[in-house]
Amino acid sequence: MEHVHLAAEEDDLYSGYNDYNPTFDSEELDNDAGFQQAVRTSHGRRPPVSVITDGAARPMTAVRAAGYSSAMTRGSTFDPLGQSKGPAPPLEGKSEDTPDEKVKILEKKVNDLIEESCLAHGHGDLQLSLDRAKEAGRKERALVRQREQSGNADHINLDLTYSVLFNLATQYANNDMYAEALNTYQVIVKNKMFSNAGRLKVNMANIHFKQKNYPKAIKLYRMALDQISNSHKEMRIKIMQNIGVVFIRMGQYSDAITSFEHIMSESPNIKTGFNLILCYYAIGDRERMKKAFQKLICVPLGIDEEDNHPHYKALAEKFIMTSAKLIAPAIEATFAAGFDWCVDMVKSSQYVELANDLEINKAITYLRQRDFKQAVETLKTFEKKDSRVKSAAATNLSFLYFLEKDYDQADRYADLAMTADRYNPAALINKGNTVFVKKDYEKAAEFYKEALRNDSSCTEALYNLGLTYKRLGRLEESLDCFLKLHAILRNSAQVMWQLANLFEMLEDPHQAIEWLMQLITVTPTDPQVLAKLGELYDSEGDKSQAFQYYQESFRYFPSNIDVIEWLGAYYIDTQFCEKAIQYFERATLIQPTQVKWQLMVASCYRRSGNYQKALETYKDIHRKFPENIECLRFLVRLCTDMGMKEVQDYATKLKKVEKMKEIREQRVKSAREGSARGTRREGSASSGDSHGTSAKGERLSAKMRALPGSNEPYEASSQRDIDASYVDPLGAPMERPKTAAKKRNEDDDFADEELGDDLLPE
Template identity: 75%
Template sequence: IKITQNIGVTFIMTGQYADAINSFEHIMSLAPNLKAGFNLILSYFAIGDREKMKKAFQKLIAVPLEIDEDDKYISPSDDSHTNLVIEAIKNDHLRQMERERKAMAEKYILTAAKLIAPVIETSFAVGYDWCVEVVKASQYVELANDLEINKAITYLRQKDFNQAVETLKMFEKKDSRVKSAAATNLSFLYYLENEFAQASSYADLAVNSDRYNPSALTNKGNTIFANGDYEKAAEFYKEALRNDSSCTEALYNIGLTYKKLNRLDEALDCFLKLHAILRNSAQVLYQIANVYELMEDPSQAIEWLMQLISVVPTDSRALSKLGELYDSEGDKSQAFQYYYESYRYFPSNIEVIEWLGAYYIDTQFCEKAIQYFERASLIQPTQVKWQLMVASCFRRSGNYQRALDTYKDIHRKFPENVECLRFLVRLCTDIGLKEVQEYATKLKKLEKMKEIREQRIKSGRDSSGGARGKREGSAGSDSGQNCSASSKGERLSAKLRALPGTNEPYESSSNKEIDASYLDPLGPQIERPKTAAKKRIDEDDFADEQLGDDLLPE
């Protein structure tokens, strides 16, 4: 039988499934065993024969385990000699072998059911139901509940949450172990859907059914954590760890709890322990780096983030965080490298785009900043500041025609933007275009409208009466002014305001005459060295000067 079994396995390895089936069918007819039955199911699965898969599953279920019933291990209270014998054989080698054989049988049956259920019927649910019915009619009745829970988990994998919930709710009246497992899964499902009241009630049911279930305790801690009671949540996580020291979820969550409580040393200790268990977990590596950052130890944070990007090299958030840390340390070149890598993998992060644009302006490569501000204007088309920056970059790099076209385009999109009109008036004046008068007239109208608006606000403030009313009116007018400025994009972001010469916000003049002065959104240009400005000095100019001893030849 063993030789025939090895022949069958060899046929499977060489892909000769028909021959393998013959070998395993021969074994199952003569001396059925679990391995041969499982391999027979695999062979039928490989050739896609549904009916034969069903028959093979029934044969696997019917394999006799040859294990004594557990009743014989129950001690009668009156016979002391029998009690001693039973105590001696409760955990002897034979009993251990029986337990192993039973566990192996359950593993084969559950694996076979999970394998064939999706393919033996029209849908996986119908297939699972068939497997459950076959198992219920066999000696493995208790496995039927595990199969049902696996069915619910398969629904979860297929994102069918409603069916998963319906399947799990059937276990509310079952025995405590199965009820606890089902309630744990239900609690987790409701937690994911942000229904914390339901999640909490099922977590309570799971804990009451099995107080030593670490998953149930962890879920109960999660529901309390969501309500903001971090100290109590930590107690449940600790209890879960006492019941099962390898419960990584509880250890991770207790680390998050300590972070919330600002007990950073204890949080770091939890995550470092977790790192020893889960060596390459990206989440754990990030949490360690984050804790070091909160502890104001950027060098350690950078070191752990470097480990993180070795595990997930395409994570744009981790790369941008590295760039941010290097920037705070004053290492602009390294910061640029990681911000650029982050931009490559995710070119829609406004903060990264803004930093790269500001970096190129700071280093006087305005033409390179253009692509980043253009990208920002695509992401936020209603923000005028990005388009103004693109135009300023063109002007800075000497491409006045492109700058003019860009300002005209901005004016078409944002006709009430005063700053854009000022740039147009200035550019048209410099180039000598006739359109200058048209833009000057528009600018004058806008200035007048602004003046009228300001007068209305002032008169409304005066008519409100009372010191309190005046204060409220003033605050209201200020906030209204700020809102209008931000809505039109006339204020720079904090990053770009930090550049030299960009400390003042855009302000329109309240004079009645046209004021075409403007503030460059990129700040004042750095003066270039005037190498050809001075007159050439003749050698004779030095004739009257006396040379010092340090300049004379030795």
């Protein structure tokens, strides 16, 4: 089989002999009479290029020899060894060295470069496009010089010169090289040999418009208008539109109106009609706004004479809707009356189906004005309309009632919307939402899935489905929803937050941190995101990174108690109590009735060695909270150590308050005899001054922070514990890491022997 295959290949190889190009057969050139004759010609002993390119006289081959007529080659024999005695036929072929051939080759190169330039622009490579345009310009100038040298200057190809210059100017403009583009256009415009070059003043005016040189743009648009005959009506209209737009940019609305009114009388179109309404709105002319709106809705539909837009009717409807929303509040005493006038006009026009959309828009405008009642009343008028409008109105009503937390009504209108149009994804989402709030998550998921089947790009349904799976504990499926959503909404902060939260729930803090890092590139000043990053880094044991993000969070929102608490604890933990003071002082401003923050401030002063300031702070706390036992104990201790006379007063007050507390505790214990809570309190009371009481007091302090306003009595530390922590203030910071570590394990960063919530005055 292999042998047969090779033989076949050999047959194929020789069967195409006549197709062989002899140009590359260098071995036989010495014996080729035609070639030898060519090298002996007068062209500097160099064969003409055409001879080498197309081959010498080879009548046996499929390639016809250049420079020979059929009469010459017909009947001649193939004589590779040069044995023929007859003279070689003369060469008559055109050479590339002849002036005409050089001109043709150059012209082809120029055209090829222009084509390459245009193709590069089409592919978006603007720099390559400009390079090819410049090269075409250089080749074209060489071509002109070639013609001049050969005495054919009168036969210059004007069309080619125009194409080169026009393309070069266009590519300069595309590369924002406006000065070069204008200079190139000027060369064309000034040359009288180019017919209709005056039209290019429009291109020049466009460049001046981009440069915001509006007076120059108008001047050039008008010059172009003067050079275009009335027979070119479409082009004249477009130029007048441009003039009107420039006048709008200049704020000269009356001049713009003149231009637009002329167009609407000569060749009315949707865009100009819309611009005219904008101008009347800008000058506040109520009546002319109405007339312009009537003209706008009377513009005949059909082929768009401006740009043959395939969705011309949709564009017209968009302009009419926008115009109505704009002028409705301005043409009558109230926006509702204005909307009604617009609706009446539209009902009697070719856009009659737009009337319903306008009325729904009226309801939405009411909603924006926070007039919920009017919005609902307007939407309820659609209950007897055709199915599409009814479904749209019912969908809006369902959404409004859902926002108002009237879930029964929301459910009713969601059903109505679905009955009118079962394939309305918004109606299905609303229905799913009403089921979701009733915690029937499985059923809600079905409605969201159906919405996605009807519209796969419905991001609301995908988001809600992700939330539903999250509530059901199907975290992997929820993650899949939000990852798909992220592919659609790349910069959605909510989606990234959900992804981070899901990874945290899946116990993958590293991925959670990655998503939060992406999130802060979108919302770099979101304090909640920064605080969450701090929390995750803290849980990973990276205190320095946690501190950085908590501090950033505090900088943007200095009122988050959790963040303040963490930062204060961080400074206490790192033995910089004086730096913690500013955070706890901030906490006292936010929660002035919470005594624990003020006790923290006093504690920081005491631990940093500033006893005088600590004493003043405790006195201030005592004035505000005269029954706070913790505060009185420290006042007694500080006054004793500082040898102050007030010590006896504070000691008396302390005994009195402790007695009152004991009586209250007895009452509570008696009232709840036998209960678990009463048992705990009884156990606490019996433990006296032991360290166990102190530890329990700390845990209760944590609960008090978690449940502010709780009536549970506060178990204070014993006097012996206070003395132990206060004997040597300079030594206290050395104990802090151990104490803080203990409190962190108990999920209680701040409660220590002198801190926490005491029984507040009644």
